[in-house]
Amino acid sequence: MSGRDPKGSTRRSFLVRGGAVGVAVGLGGALAIDRLRPESTPWDDGRYADPGHSAVAVVRAASYDDHLEATVLDGLRSVGADVRGKTVLIKPNLVEYDPTSIINTDPRLVGAAIVALRRLGAAAITVGEGPGHRRDTDYIVTGSGLWDVLRDLDVPFVDLNVAPVERRALSTSYTSLGELWLPTPVVDADVVLSMPKMKAHHWVGVTLSMKNCFGCVPGRIYGWPKNVLHWQGVPQSVIDVAAAVAPGLVIVDGIVGMEGDGPIMGTPIDAGHLVFGTDPVATDATTARLMGIDPERVDYLREAGRFLGQVHLEDIDQRGEDPEADEVPFELVEEFDGLRVGSAATVGARDASDG
Amino acid sequence: MALAFEEDLRDALAAAVGPDGGIGWHPGEAAEPEPTALGALALGDERCVRWLLDHQDPDGGFALQAGSIENVAPTALGALALPDGEARERAVDRTIAAQAARVESRGDYPLAWGWTTTTYSWVEPTSRVLLVARRLRPEDRATIDEAVASLTEREVDGGGWNYGNADVRGTDLKSYAQTTACALIGLHAMDLPIAGRAADAVIDLAPAELGGLSLAQSVVALRLHGRDDDAEVLRSLLASAWERTRFLGDQGALAWAVLATGDGVERLRVAT
Numbered sequence: 001m002s003g004r005d006p007k008g009s010t011r012r013s014f015l016v017r018g019g020a021v022g023v024a025v026g027l028g029g030a031l032a033i034d035r036l037r038p039e040s041t042p043w044d045d046g047r048y049a050d051p052g053h054s055a056v057a058v059v060r061a062a063s064y065d066d067h068l069e070a071t072v073l074d075g076l077r078s079v080g081a082d083v084r085g086k087t088v089l090i091k092p093n094l095v096e097y098d099p100t101s102i103i104n105t106d107p108r109l110v111g112a113a114i115v116a117l118r119r120l121g122a123a124a125i126t127v128g129e130g131p132g133h134r135r136d137t138d139y140i141v142t143g144s145g146l147w148d149v150l151r152d153l154d155v156p157f158v159d160l161n162v163a164p165v166e167r168r169a170l171s172t173s174y175t176s177l178g179e180l181w182l183p184t185p186v187v188d189a190d191v192v193l194s195m196p197k198m199k200a201h202h203w204v205g206v207t208l209s210m211k212n213c214f215g216c217v218p219g220r221i222y223g224w225p226k227n228v229l230h231w232q233g234v235p236q237s238v239i240d241v242a243a244a245v246a247p248g249l250v251i252v253d254g255i256v257g258m259e260g261d262g263p264i265m266g267t268p269i270d271a272g273h274l275v276f277g278t279d280p281v282a283t284d285a286t287t288a289r290l291m292g293i294d295p296e297r298v299d300y301l302r303e304a305g306r307f308l309g310q311v312h313l314e315d316i317d318q319r320g321e322d323p324e325a326d327e328v329p330f331e332l333v334e335e336f337d338g339l340r341v342g343s344a345a346t347v348g349a350r351d352a353s354d355g
Numbered sequence: 356m357a358l359a360f361e362e363d364l365r366d367a368l369a370a371a372v373g374p375d376g377g378i379g380w381h382p383g384e385a386a387e388p389e390p391t392a393l394g395a396l397a398l399g400d401e402r403c404v405r406w407l408l409d410h411q412d413p414d415g416g417f418a419l420q421a422g423s424i425e426n427v428a429p430t431a432l433g434a435l436a437l438p439d440g441e442a443r444e445r446a447v448d449r450t451i452a453a454q455a456a457r458v459e460s461r462g463d464y465p466l467a468w469g470w471t472t473t474t475y476s477w478v479e480p481t482s483r484v485l486l487v488a489r490r491l492r493p494e495d496r497a498t499i500d501e502a503v504a505s506l507t508e509r510e511v512d513g514g515g516w517n518y519g520n521a522d523v524r525g526t527d528l529k530s531y532a533q534t535t536a537c538a539l540i541g542l543h544a545m546d547l548p549i550a551g552r553a554a555d556a557v558i559d560l561a562p563a564e565l566g567g568l569s570l571a572q573s574v575v576a577l578r579l580h581g582r583d584d585d586a587e588v589l590r591s592l593l594a595s596a597w598e599r600t601r602f603l604g605d606q607g608a609l610a611w612a613v614l615a616t617g618d619g620v621e622r623l624r625v626a627t
Contacts, residue, residue: 098529099563133518135479136533138596138603139566147600159603162380167421181421202524220380220389221421223470224477224518228424231456231474265526333524 043243043307044171054279054310055079056286057319058326061255061274064108072109072251073116075276078319081249084121089128089189090114091160091247093197093212095225095263096133097140102268104144105195105253109274111149113195113251128185130160130215132225133264137161158185161219172243174236174303175229180244186216194247194280198254198271198287198330199262203234205298205336205347206291207263208284209250210242217241235300242280243308250283251276254290259330271328273321281309282316289313292329294341360594361616368394368613371606376402377410381604388417392432393610397619407433408442415445416453427453428470431483434491435623443491450487451498467505478516478534481505485541489625506538507549514552515560532560536572543579544627550580558585565592567602571611578620590616 057078061071090113092105114125127150131140137159141147150157163183170179186192196212204211214226214237222228229237252275258266273290277283281304285295295301295311305311329340338345371378371394377386378394386406395403412418417433419426430453434446455469455476467476468484485502488495511521515530516538522528539553554577561573570593577586593612602608614620 134531134533136564136566136568136608138600138605138608139533139564139569141603142565142596142600157603159605162605162607164384165421177423179422181424219470220387221419221424221426223426223428223474224479227469227474227477228471261524261526265523 041307042173045307047171048307051279051282051309053315053317054277054282055317055319056275056277056279056282058286058290058321058323059274059276060272060321060326062272064106064255068108068112069115071274072112073119075251075274075320076116076120076249079276079278081120081276081278083117083191083249085123086190087124087126087188088117088122088191088193088249089126089185090117090193090195091128091186091212091215092146092195093199093207093215093253093263094129094131094140094144094146095215096131097143098264099143101264102256102258103197103264104140104146105197106255107144107146107149109251109253109255110146110195111153113193114149114153114155117193123190126156126158126185126189128158128160128163128183128216130163130183130217130219132214132219135161135219135224158183160186160216161224163218165218165221168244170240170244172240174239175232177228177232177240180241181218181221182216182244183218186245191248192216192245193249193251194245195251195253197263198252198257198273198275198291200259200266200291200330200332200336201262202333203230204238204300205332205339206284206288206293206330208252208287209247209280210284210300210304211238213242213245213247214238216245235303238300239304239308242304247280249278250280252283252287254287254328257291257328257330259332261333267331269328269330271330273326273328279309281305281311285311286316286318286323289341290323290327292327292341293332293339294343297339297343297347360597364597364609364613364616365398367601368397368606368609369400371609372398372400372402376400376404376406378403378606378610380606382606387419388429388433390607390610392417392429392436393607393614395436396432396622397610397613397617399619399622404436404438407436411442411446412449415442415447415449417446424471424473426470427472428468428480428483431480431487434487447487447491450484451492451495464508465501465505467502475519476505477519478506478509479518479537482537482541486623486625489541489545490623493625502541503545503547503549506542510549510552513556514549515556516553530556530560531569532557532564532573533566533569535560536569536576539576539580540572540623543576544581544625554580554582554585558582558589561589562592565596567593567596567600567605567608568611570596571608571615574615575611575620575623578615579624586615
């Protein structure tokens, strides 16, 4: 094999032979569920220092047209975003595109983030996504309007489903994967900016910056719609993937969110907020509170709060608006009624393996 | 003008063939089985075929393997691209053997084929296997019947396919141009109601899904299914998409576009 990827490794070096392919998944699901038990600690202690207090800013934003660049710049500054001289990979949510719905992070917000990052001194900016439900990334990027924004701002786009990949050993073991093969643009970026849409989710209750990292998992290896992750357990995979991608910045698009049967078939809701942070767990926890959801009832957020970031209210330095005072309750599918703040309902189990 | 477009596509794909005969997903990247197999089919380039022969796995496959995860889906394209002979037979064997895992909650259903062997089956990889079986091993009725049964079970109400099931949690899903085109490529020229509805769905959907891969595979599907006039309409949209984004540099989509606009499509046609 003489072909080489940009990192200088041959194909053989990134497509490594493994063993016991056939039996891994059947066992993996059961093992992964055990790892969500509070007595287990499926992470490498040496890799995760106490994050201290995490700053999260909740900012009101009524539309995608009014002073968005200034709003984003203020939001990033308020959480101490440090991108000066750094390369930034922006990861919006383009899991799917439907011209009749609001599935995606709005391209205008992505554009505003690019302008703000440049103002803050970012050395280079790339936008990347590996859509989960479609193989035709060209269609999603042009149909959603993102292509026009990136062309106008002269920012490159990379399809994370078919970009060169590198092995990254996992320092968490909520799944039985042990390693992930992640796109080189993700691994090489100084800062990954996760820009999720504020959405309810029919498998895990809520999808925000951590779940958004599924789009960094290359489809040409893990398949569409990243079905390996579903078989490993969605909450477990959210933690392992987010820990591996390690976003250093988050901007949640909650100007218009999606409630109900998200992340694809839900209903638009005018939520009127953006949420900024440098700790994905804390930012997602605060966003959940804004949505009327108790983050400590969301399996993957509660677990991630044990080592990856802050989930408890008292450990989050809340800036901007008070998420509880500004609460915009999102409708959830019935099984997740128990996630609501103060709910007495229990949360039903979900099987996402056949998505 | 039309000829210039076809030549532009073909020149771009020919330039993508590396010194080792392989093609990467993007210019300058390491070669991989799927774009190389598509390049071999689109260009009829012996260098691509040689690369495939040099990189066939011992089990006959062209899998992408990363640790415990093995994506077997490129194997079907490799089988289609190889010449008659033992290497092709082994690739066909591996393609057919790589069935998906069973989901117990779904009871008795066709297993069909997935991207990886350890998960559920999906429309596109199942359609690839159907094409391989029909073109290269037509006597294998069990494989053909299983693939057709899987596609029939998953057809979206009104025709066409989403990427997997026709519904999720009781909600009907929409059909997509790209996945429907993949299924029609597998089903082409079969005298089945789902094939006819698929052709109609592609014609209906593709003009609104203006990505290079969707349009290229739609044109291929319609040409194979004998709907040349409809294919010609989409061909002009494909030219516009190429002009707009160059398919984001995706050389897999580029190879499909060369198949759509050239003679290579005959390498996918099932004799009737």
